[in-house]
Amino acid sequence: MTDNTENTPDNTRIETQSIHAGQSPDSETGAIMTPIYASSTFVQDRPGEDRGYEYSRTGNPTRTALENNIAALEDGDYGRAFSSGMAAISTVLNLFESGAHVVAGEDVYGGTHRLFKEVYDQFDMEFSFVETTDLSAVRDAMRSNTELLWVESPTNPLLRINDIESLANIAHEHDALCAVDNTFATPYLQRPLNHGADIVSHSLTKYIGGHSDLVAGALITDDEELDESFGFYQNSVGSTPSPFECFLALRGTKTLPVRMDRHSQNGLQLAEWLDDHPAVSQVYYPGLSTHPQHELAKEQMDAFGGMLSFELDASLKETSDVVSNTEVFTLAESLGGVESLIEQPATMTHASIPRAQRIEAGLSDGLIRVSVGIEHIDDLTNDLDRAISSGVEGSQKD
Structure with missing residues (x-):
């Protein structure tokens, strides 16, 4: 893999790295954008001689540019791109x-929970789900055979903030790896490797891509041996993104800082507005001073992002009515695009978790998750106000 800071001077800021790191103008044409190398195979001078590329599943120049770019943004030495965020997690x-x-947070993304319990559980791997903001609970869950501590911060969908440095220390005390899913925060707001994590995972589909038009994932590390293992599985399993997906993700990173600034601005304003809404019983957003990990979020993150969840004192049907009757917010899974999305975790992103376990983890029937886009904040609040008023009758905050 080439130097992930190629074409950027030393000590450049992330706003500059997002545009330039890992990329250079095309040597033949001078094209400033990395070309889409839509080739399955590459010419070799002689059998066995390495020209850098031989087959696109093994390596592709467009993918290399993306891998180097995302590694630089995370302050990592190595990056690997995958066909989806789930393919990246599976590789770990x-x-x-x-x-x-494996020890993991109790409110991880539903797809992660499904992968752990319904796919890898059949291969006699064991998984413990605990409240990872409770360091004592994490310590108690660690065993002699614990190989991995899997962390989200902020978590999906309750926006809990985990103390990455402390959790990494616990993992290392037990000779385990600490991996952090940084999809919600992005490297613009948080860089887990700088807090002691061994692995950073991303669904590039979300904020990195930023336009709801690609599916891809990534793993970043400072450990060369780990990176070589990721590369082995990436090639052997074939879980690689197409050159076109890589091109779209590179386009996305160029505007990541300006988009995340607006997502964070809108996210905070919407959270404050919801916090005062009479029908809303709870708002989950780390930028609110009432959030239990607000001070940790201020230390660990550069801003609070565009993801938030809120709870209505409402039935499953009433909540479904609310999310089905917005006009500016779009009812859809996924997140991180420029458009605002709304969803009901109980019936959508976290439906694969058994209801009893979901309720125990704090994911109520009245929980709504929103990905706050970059529209005008007044249009977002007006839309939610109308949908809540029409969907929930007589619900008042305590």
Whole structure:
């Protein structure tokens, strides 16, 4: 892999790295944008001689540019791109043998929970789901065979903030790896490797891409041996993104800082507005001073992002009516695009979690998650106000 800071001077800021890191104008044409190298195979001078590329599943110049760019943004030495965020997470689990134990947050993304419990559980891997903001609970969950501590921060969908440095220390005390899913925060707001994490995971589909038009994932690390293992599984399993997906993700990183500034601005304003709404019983957003990990978020993040959840004192049907009757917010899964999205975790992103376990983890029937876009804030508040008023009758905050 080439130097991930190529074409950027030392000590450049992330706003500059997002545009230039890992990329240079095309040597033949001078094209300033990295070309889409839509080739499955590459010419070799002689059998066995390495010209850098031989087959696109193994390596592709467009993918290399993306991998170097995202590694630079995360302050990492190595990056690997995958066909989806779930493919990236699956690659991490492939590091371990049957009998390995994994500790994860109890409110992780529903797809992550499904992968752990319904796919890798059949290979005799063990998974413990705990409240990762409770360091004592994490310590108690660690075993002699624990290989991985899987962390989200902020978590999906309750926006809990985990103390990455402390959790990484706990993992390392037990000779385990600490991996952080940084999809919600992005490297513009938080860089987990700088807090001691061994691995950073991304769904590039979300904020990195930023326009709801690609599916891809990434793993970033400072450990060369880990990176080589990621590359082995990336090539062997074939979980690689197309050159076109990589091109779209590179286009997305160029505007990541300006988009995240607006997402964060709108997110805070909407959270404050919801916090005062009579029908809303709880708002989950780390930028609110009432958030239990607000001070940690201020230390660990550069801003609070565009993801928030809120709770209505409402039935599953009433909540479904609210999310089905917005006009500016779009009812859809996923997140991180320029458009605002709204969803009901109980029936959508976290439907794969059994209801009893979901309720125990704090994911109520009245929970709504929103990905706050970059529209005008007044249009967003007016839209939610109308939808809540029409969907929930007589619900008042305590």
